[in-house]
Amino acid sequence: MPAWAAEELVLQLDGLALPIDLAALESWTRQPEQAGNGLQAWLRLLDSQSRRDLVRLLQAPLLRDRSFGLQLLNSWTGEQMLKEAGSLLTTGPADRSTAPLLLSSLRQLLERQSSVSALELLRALPVASVTLRLDGALQLAGQWRSQLKRQNTALQRLRQLPLPRRSSSPLGFTSAVRGQPQRLQLQVPHRVAPLPLELWPAQQARRGPWLLLMPGLGGSADQLSWLAAALADRGWPVLVVVHPGSDQQALQASLLGDAPPPGAETLPQRLADLQAVLEAQREGQLPALGPAPAGEQGVVLGGHSLGGLAALMGAGLVPERGLGRRCELALVSLPLTNLSRLLQCQLPRITGDGDASAGPLRSQATPLLGVVAFNGFGSLLWPHRGLQDLNVPVLLVGGSLDLVTPPVQEQLAVFAGATHPHSRLVLVEGASHFSPVRIDNRGEALFRLGEELVGIEPLKVQALLLNVTSEFLQGFENPLLLSPQRREQDGVRAYVLDRNQARRWQGLLPPE
Template sequence: MPARSSANPGQRTACRSPLTLPTSPPRSRALLGTCLATLLCSAVWSRSLAAEHFVLRFNDLELSVTLEELRQWSENPASEQDLDIWFQLVAPGDRDSLARVLRRGIDLRQGIVPAWLDSWIGRQLVTQLGSFITTDAGPGGPALLAALRKGVEQGKASPVELAGLVPSLELRIDANALLKQAKLFRASLEQQKVLLRRVRELPLPARYVGEVPGETAPSANGVTALSLATPLPQRDLQLSLPHRQEPLDISLIVPDRAPTMRRHWVLITTGLGSSRSQLRWLADALALQGWPAMVLQHPGSDEAAITAALRGESGPPEADNLQLRLTDLSRV
């Protein structure tokens, strides 16, 4: 029986529980179940569709571009299209370069992309790049990883086709943050160039310049630097320490023809991801001035460890390696 409202006796209102279905024959119930299943499958399928358009956010403007419009423009940039109004704001040379990049097929099975996907560090880098993209589900890092994996399976895809593999109906790109990060990256590269130029100007010993020991060679800034016809003698040792499972590699460079012999040793510790060979030039320069040098290579955070992490063979060095390094120094 339909329920009646007690608030107004003069008015009858029928209320039915939202979970109550009307009585129907078995065939109608089967048809209703089929319809519900179809709707559920359609909802799941709609969430797995690929990206259909971009929303580019720049300053206070938002430009919505469908992937099909972007594909058509990249194939024929000279044609009159709606996007041409926006791309006219770009320099002609940059506009043509952008069109070539968008339509060029990229072999994703070759190069650095598979290495990124197979390594922990590479996946973190892709995730950070995806932070400039927002999908229907949130930050675009996981979606970008999924798109790259699909692209590697296909083998070859253009940037537009790769964007279509992202499991999201809409991609929102924050051009402001992307440009800001690009400027920081460019500034870092310029700083690296300046530092490399300063290093080349230092009066460091140039190895294998001449065949006669003691031969001199002018450096970049005009200061005479002593060159090495043959490398200084080096003694490699392995020191077993109680806090490590594998021995510590040590190189000793002792001066044999320095003008003044020093009483103290110089202890050189390699940085994260470096090796003893990368600091040999510094040890030789100190030895030429009479300073005996000892170069340490810390297992677990040296060049071999970083290479293994990049290849996906192991995880990256963790914070506990810092304490191991400090213990190495105190033990030595």
């Protein structure tokens, strides 16, 4: 062990200071039943759940990838994580934050090993003794459990809604993407290089909109090609926008240590991409998006995660005033079960005035027919009005296992303000944040972030999402096609709610 490594951890709990030898604590996490008598005496002060939480906390990998971890430490998100950890760990009589020491120690550890656990980081701190506010650490664990419990309760309440049952087939859905898109390059004034686009022409003439789809943060056009190809096969032309700087290539560069991970700072450029594409289509710079009438019928903006947020903002929604203050309250503790709040709270920093309702995030309202947002979010951006200011139908989709944009906070809370009678909220049981994403290459960066985040059989979820999306689009001709319902398809269950059912569900939930 290096001469500068910490030897003692002082657990601070309810006014008590419990000095623990770090080597003994490390041994206890491996074999809790064989702890020494002295350590056992201290640990008996914790209830059994708190002891289990402590073991998980100490053993959990803080960072799993060396190069990605080094870039994360230099990002705004990493800064928030270190600030939170520094508030729980202090050194010396002045209770100084350990954030600077955590940063330097993490960097040194990542130079020697590929992943770092909490206990390894504690032992690497260059101080003789470090104090852990155990009440704060256990509070974080409690918040995690409480949020998971709340999501389970929300799902139980949703099952109680009196929705008509409906079974459906996958509409000829195939897991293979048929055909190839037309790959285009569009010169745009805000980028040096042309903007890459993928066009999926409609395979049959029909009246209706064309779609503009945007991948999520770190996503690629290939990840949404299953949806684009299937919708084009059913008569809706689809244009997928690739956003350099926040795409799959940018995420891969951060994993290799070549660039910081992309974040919400890329949103203004995404909105500029969106506006440039719509202007190019209006001015006839793009090839015909299918039969001539299709382009004249209007556009539906769609996207996954950050792409869904860009679609909502491109449709005309701007953040309500006071975002900076709301973020101060939301980030009192790290939002472990709602990572989208970290992205939302980057926005005041981008505008430079502490309020994201002004500056480069303002987007002129775009004439359009509707919005489709898979795993969208915006609870801090629109906490009071939600979708109230949009006069077009919105299809907002979430998954019950989503801990990045949890459905109760990020979809239900935003959707409850909807005023358009044809807007729909869809909650898919067992689906996660990444269920709408097609991953054919298991070497992609997404899977380096953890396959456990993918959820139940994505292909089955995607088949159901295709049905729901198709019916939503057909609703521009037959508005009652996607009615409120409890839907079953190939073992996957989903709940389709209108604004009244969504508000009824919200009223059944216990207060936070």
